Amino acid sequence: MHLCELTTPALILDRGQLQRNLARMHRHIDALNTPIRPHLKTAKCIDVAELALAGRDRQITVSTVREAEYFFEGGIDDIFYAVGMVPAKVDRLARLQQRGARIRLTVDNVAMARAVSERAEALETCFDVLIEIDCDGHRAGMVPDDPALTTLGQALQDGGGTRLVGVMTHGGESYHCGTTGEIEAMAERERRAVLEAAGSLREAGLPCEVVSVGSTPTARYGQSLEGVTEIRPGVYMFYDLVMAGLGVCAVADIALSVLATVISHRRDKQWIITDAGWTALSRDRGTASQAVDQGYGLVTDLQGRPLDDLIVVSANQEHGIIADRRGGPVDFDRLPVGSCLRILPNHACATASAHTAYRVVDGGEQVLATWQRCAGW
Amino acid sequence: MHLCELTTPALILDRGQLQRNLARMHRHIDALNTPIRPHLKTAKCIDVAELALAGRDRQITVSTVREAEYFFEGGIDDIFYAVGMVPAKVDRLARLQQRGARIRLTVDNVAMARAVSERAEALETCFDVLIEIDCDGHRAGMVPDDPALTTLGQALQDGGGTRLVGVMTHGGESYHCGTTGEIEAMAERERRAVLEAAGSLREAGLPCEVVSVGSTPTARYGQSLEGVTEIRPGVYMFYDLVMAGLGVCAVADIALSVLATVISHRRDKQWIITDAGWTALSRDRGTASQAVDQGYGLVTDLQGRPLDDLIVVSANQEHGIIADRRGGPVDFDRLPVGSCLRILPNHACATASAHTAYRVVDGGEQVLATWQRCAGW
Numbered sequence: 191m192h193l194c195e196l197t198t199p200a201l202i203l204d205r206g207q208l209q210r211n212l213a214r215m216h217r218h219i220d221a222l223n224t225p226i227r228p229h230l231k232t233a234k235c236i237d238v239a240e241l242a243l244a245g246r247d248r249q250i251t252v253s254t255v256r257e258a259e260y261f262f263e264g265g266i267d268d269i270f271y272a273v274g275m276v277p278a279k280v281d282r283l284a285r286l287q288q289r290g291a292r293i294r295l296t297v298d299n300v301a302m303a304r305a306v307s308e309r310a311e312a313l314e315t316c317f318d319v320l321i322e323i324d325c326d327g328h329r330a331g332m333v334p335d336d337p338a339l340t341t342l343g344q345a346l347q348d349g350g351g352t353r354l355v356g357v358m359t360h361g362g363e364s365y366h367c368g369t370t371g372e373i374e375a376m377a378e379r380e381r382r383a384v385l386e387a388a389g390s391l392r393e394a395g396l397p398c399e400v401v402s403v404g405s406t407p408t409a410r411y412g413q414s415l416e417g418v419t420e421i422r423p424g425v426y427m428f429y430d431l432v433m434a435g436l437g438v439c440a441v442a443d444i445a446l447s448v449l450a451t452v453i454s455h456r457r458d459k460q461w462i463i464t465d466a467g468w469t470a471l472s473r474d475r476g477t478a479s480q481a482v483d484q485g486y487g488l489v490t491d492l493q494g495r496p497l498d499d500l501i502v503v504s505a506n507q508e509h510g511i512i513a514d515r516r517g518g519p520v521d522f523d524r525l526p527v528g529s530c531l532r533i534l535p536n537h538a539c540a541t542a543s544a545h546t547a548y549r550v551v552d553g554g555e556q557v558l559a560t561w562q563r564c565a566g567w
Numbered sequence: 568m569h570l571c572e573l574t575t576p577a578l579i580l581d582r583g584q585l586q587r588n589l590a591r592m593h594r595h596i597d598a599l600n601t602p603i604r605p606h607l608k609t610a611k612c613i614d615v616a617e618l619a620l621a622g623r624d625r626q627i628t629v630s631t632v633r634e635a636e637y638f639f640e641g642g643i644d645d646i647f648y649a650v651g652m653v654p655a656k657v658d659r660l661a662r663l664q665q666r667g668a669r670i671r672l673t674v675d676n677v678a679m680a681r682a683v684s685e686r687a688e689a690l691e692t693c694f695d696v697l698i699e700i701d702c703d704g705h706r707a708g709m710v711p712d713d714p715a716l717t718t719l720g721q722a723l724q725d726g727g728g729t730r731l732v733g734v735m736t737h738g739g740e741s742y743h744c745g746t747t748g749e750i751e752a753m754a755e756r757e758r759r760a761v762l763e764a765a766g767s768l769r770e771a772g773l774p775c776e777v778v779s780v781g782s783t784p785t786a787r788y789g790q791s792l793e794g795v796t797e798i799r800p801g802v803y804m805f806y807d808l809v810m811a812g813l814g815v816c817a818v819a820d821i822a823l824s825v826l827a828t829v830i831s832h833r834r835d836k837q838w839i840i841t842d843a844g845w846t847a848l849s850r851d852r853g854t855a856s857q858a859v860d861q862g863y864g865l866v867t868d869l870q871g872r873p874l875d876d877l878i879v880v881s882a883n884q885e886h887g888i889i890a891d892r893r894g895g896p897v898d899f900d901r902l903p904v905g906s907c908l909r910i911l912p913n914h915a916c917a918t919a920s921a922h923t924a925y926r927v928v929d930g931g932e933q934v935l936a937t938w939q940r941c942a943g944w
Contacts, residue, residue, distance in 0.1 A: 196655070197632060197655060197656060197659070197944050198653070198944070199944060200944070231884055253884060253885040254885065255574060273830070273842060273885045274830035274840065274842070274886075275830075276575070276828045276842065276905060278571070278572065278573070278574060278575065278828065279574060282574070298831050299831055299832065299904055301903070301904045301905065302830065302831070302904050302905060305904075322831075324833075327836070328883075329838075329840060329883055329886045329888060330833070330840045330886060331831075333835070451653045451655065453650070453651035453652075453653055453679065453707065454651050454675050454676055454679070456701075459704070461706075463651065463706060465651070465653065468851075468917065470944075472850055473849055473850035473851045473852070474845075474850045475850070504706075506705075506706055506739065507916055507917075508631065509651075509706045511706055526678070527676055527678045527682075528654060528682055540845065540850060540884075543846055543921075544920075545943070546942060546943050565923060565942075566922070566923050567575070567576060567577070
C-alpha cells in the first residue's frame with residue numbers, strides 16, 4: 191500500500207531510521223560498558239521493543255500498569271515501573287508477578303513504601319524496589335543527601351512486600367540544556383546523585399545492587415557511567431524536534447512523523463490547511479523555548495525531506511495550519527489540495543500517544559506493516 | 568465501586584452536571600427556535616450522544632470518519648462531517664451511505680469539490696455538501712464575499728457525486744473573546760457571514776436550504792439565529808476551564824475531570840506530585856492567554872470542589888506537579904500521599920481525547936457506569 195492510500199492523519203514510523211538510532215545509542219553505551227533497560231513509554235509497541243532488545247538483555251522500563259501487562263503478554267518479564275507506586279496499582283502488578291514476571295517498583299517516601307509493602311504482602315507477593323532520587327529538581331524523588339534516605343531504605347528492607355534493591359534517577363532537566371557541554375555536565379550530575387545515595391545506603395548496611403539512571407540526552411552525551419548498572423533512555427529510538435533542537439540528533443534522524451492531507455489553500459493568508467490537528471500532532475510545544483521554534487511540527491515531503499521553512503503554525507482539533515516560519519510566501523503549487531505531506535513531531539512521546547498504531551515504512555512511500563500500540567493505564 | 572478503587576489517572580464524567588449543561592443550552596436555543604446538531608468530537612461516546620439527543624432530532628456533527636462509523640453503528644444516521652473532505656476518506660463514508668446513513672460533507676474549494684464528486688460518483692453514491700465559509704479568519708473556508716463562491720456552488724451542483732445543500736461556518740475566534748459582549752458580537756458575525764453567502768448562492772439560482780453555524784460560546788450568547796437552520800456546539804456538554812475563563816460557564820458547571828493519586832510530597836518545593844501527567848490531562852494550555860492561567864488544570868477534592876488555589880503547574884508524561892498558583896504554601900495534610908483528587912481540564916476535547924472511557928458519577932464518589940469513547944480516524 192502506498193502512503194497516500196491511508197486515511198489521514200496517520201502515524202508513520204521509518205523502520206530503517208529506527209534501527210540506525212538504536213545502533214547509534216548501542217555503540218555509545220556499549221563503549222561505556224553499561225546495559226540498557228530501554229524505556230518503552232515512547233514506543234508502547236512490542237514490535238519496536240523486539241528491535242530495541244535484539245541480542246540484549248530482555249529488560250525494560252515502563253510508566254503505566256497497562257504497559258507492564260502489555261509487554262509481559264508480549265514475552266518480556268523483567269519490567270521496571272519507573273513512576274512512584276501507589277497501593278491501588280499493586281494488585282494488577284502482583285498478578286503479573288504471580289504469572290512469572292519480575293516487576294520492579296520505585297517510591298520516594300516512607301508512607302508510600304509502607305502502604306505498598308502492606309498491599310503486596312496481603313497479596314502474598316514481594317516487589318524489588320528502587321528508591322527514586324532527585325538529581326536536578328525536576329519532579330519527584332528524594333535529594334541524595336536527605337538524611338531520611340536510609341530510613342526509607344530500611345522501611346523497604348523491613349517491609350514484608352518489598353525488598354530494597356537500589357536507587358534510580360531521571361535527569362529530566364537535561365531537556366532544557368543549552369549546549370551539549372551542559373548535557374554532559376547533567377549526565378555527570380545524574381550519575382553522582384545516584385552514586386551518593388547508593389553510598390549512603392551501603393554505608394548503613396543496606397543493599398544497593400541496582401544504580402539506574404536515564405534520559406536520552408544524558409545517555410547520549412554521558413562520558414562515564416562508572417558505578418551505574420543500567421541506563422533507561424526512551425526517545426532515542428525515534429528522536430524528535432526537541433532532541434534535534436538540543437543537538438542530541440539531527441532532524442534527518444527523526445524516525446516518526448504524521449502523514450496529513452492538504453484540505454484547503456488560503457492564498458489570502460499564505461496558509462495551507464491540513465487534516466492533522468492537535469489530536470494527531472499533540473499540543474506539545476516543546477520547541478517553543480528552544481532557539482528554533484518549530485510550531486506544532488516541521489513539514490516534509492513524502493520521503494521525509496523538510497520543505498523549506500514550512501511549519502505547522504497553529505492546530506485545531508482536526509485542522510493544522512501550515513505556513514512559512516518567517517511569514518514569507520508559500521509555494522502552493524508544490525502542495526496542491528489533495529496532496530499528502532509528513533510532519534515531524536516536537537515530542538515523539540506526545541505525538542505517538544495520540545495514535546493507536548504505527549504505519550511502518552523503510553525510507554520510501556510504501557507501507558510495509560502496521561504495528562499496534564498499547565494505550566491507557 | 569468507589570472512585571478511589573480505580574486505577575489512576577482516570578477520566579470522570581458527572582452525569583448530573585452533563586444533564587444540567589444540556590438543559591441549559593437547550594433552553595437557550597429553543598428560545599431562539601433553532602434546532603441543534605450537536606458536535607460529538609468532544610464526547611465521542613454514544614451514551615453521551617443519547618442524552619444530548621433525547622427528545623430531539625437525531626442529527627449530529629462529527630470530525631473524523633471513525634466517529635461517523637461509530638455513531639452510525641450506535642443508531643444515528645444523519646451525520647455531518649464538518650472538516651474539509653478529501654477523496655481518500657470518501658470510500659468509508661460511501662459505505663455508510665450504502666448502509667442507510669445520510670452523510671453530509673463540507674469543502675471550500677473547487678479542486679476538492681471535483682475530486683470528491685468524482686470519487687463518490689465512481690462509488691455510485693452522492694453526498695449532500697455544505698460550502699465552508701470563513702467568518703473570522705480562524706482557519707479554513709471561503710470568505711463570504713468571495714466571487715468564486717457561486718463557481719464552487721455550481722461545481723458541487725454539477726458534480727455527479729455531490730449535491731449543494733447549503734453553507735456552514737464555525738466562529739472559532741470566539742474562544743479568544745475578552746467579554747461576553749464580544750462573544751455576542753462574534754455570534755452575530757458568524758450568522759451574518761453565512762447569511763451573506765447563502766444570499767449569493769440563492770441569487771445565482773443555487774440551492775441553499777441549510778445554513779449552519781456553531782461554537783459553544785456563540786451558541787450560548789447569540790441573541791438571534793434568524794436565517795440559521797441549525798447550530799453545532801460541542802463542548803457545552805462538559806464545559807471546561809477555557810469556557811469558564813471566557814464567562815461561558817462557571818467552574819462548578821464543568822462535568823469532566825481527571826482522577827489522580829498523590830504519589831509524593833516535595834515539602835522542600837511546596838509541590839504535591841500525582842500520577843496524572845500530560846498523557847492524562849493533555850498538553851493543552853488554553854487558559855495561558857486568559858486572565859486566570861489554570862496551568863494544566865485546577866485541583867478539586869473528590870466531590871469536585873476546588874481546593875484553594877491549587878493548580879497543576881507542570882506536567883511530565885505520567886507525573887503532574889501541583890502547587891499553589893501564587894507560589895504560596897501548600898497544606899500537605901489535606902492531600903496525604905496515597906490520597907485521590909480530581910483535576911478540572913483546560914480543554915475538555917483535548918483531555919477527553921487522551922482517554923478510552925469515562926467513569927460516570929452523579930455528584931458523589933461512587934462510579935455508576937463506564938462509558939466507552941471511540942478513538943482514531
